Amino acid sequence: MNANEKLLAFLNQNIGRKFSEGNPNPVTTWLDGTLLAAEMGSITAEFEVRQDQLNHAGVMHGGIITTILDEMMGVTLITYEIEHLYVTINLHVDFLFGAKLGEKLKAVSQVYRVGKKIANVEAKLFNANGQLIAKATSNLAATGVRVSQ
Structure with a gap:
C-alpha cells in the first residue's frame, strides 16, 4: 500500500471525526472541520461558522472561506x-453568498487533473440549504518533498 492509499484508508477510518484530531497542520486544526466522506480525488467536510471567523458585517470573513x-x-x-x-x-475564489454565525457549511472538493508538475483542483462551499456560498479553483505545483516523508 503506497502513502496515498494509506492516507485514504486513514481518512475513511475517521469519517465523522474532526480534522483536528491528530492533525499536525495548525491551520487545519484551527478550521475545525469534520470529515464526511473521502475517496481518491474528492473529500467532503463540514465546518461551523464561529465568532472568531466573522468580519465586521457579522458574516464569515472571505479570508476564512478562502482558507x-x-x-x-x-x-x-x-x-x-x-x-x-x-x-x-x-x-481563484468566487464569493456568492454570506454565511452567518452558527451555520453549518459543507465543503466538497474534486481533483480534475494531475500532471507531472501541475495539478488542477476545485472546491465548493454550500450552506445547509444546498446554496453555493463560494467556489474556488486552484493550480498547484509539485515540490521536491516526497509524500512518504
Whole structure:
C-alpha cells in the first residue's frame, strides 16, 4: 500500500471525526472541520461558522472561506496518486453568498487533473440549504518533498 492509499484508508477510518484530531497542520486544526466522506480525488467536510471567523458585517470573513477552500483542495490532492507534495501557485475564489454565525457549511472538493508538475483542483462551499456560498479553483505545483516523508 503506497502513502496515498494509506492516507485514504486513514481518512475513511475517521469519517465523522474532526480534522483536528491528530492533525499536525495548525491551520487545519484551527478550521475545525469534520470529515464526511473521502475517496481518491474528492473529500467532503463540514465546518461551523464561529465568532472568531466573522468580519465586521457579522458574516464569515472571505479570508476564512478562502482558507477552507484552499485546505480542502490541498487535502484532496494528497488522496490522489502523487509522489510529491504540491503547493498552491494560484487560487481563484468566487464569493456568492454570506454565511452567518452558527451555520453549518459543507465543503466538497474534486481533483480534475494531475500532471507531472501541475495539478488542477476545485472546491465548493454550500450552506445547509444546498446554496453555493463560494467556489474556488486552484493550480498547484509539485515540490521536491516526497509524500512518504
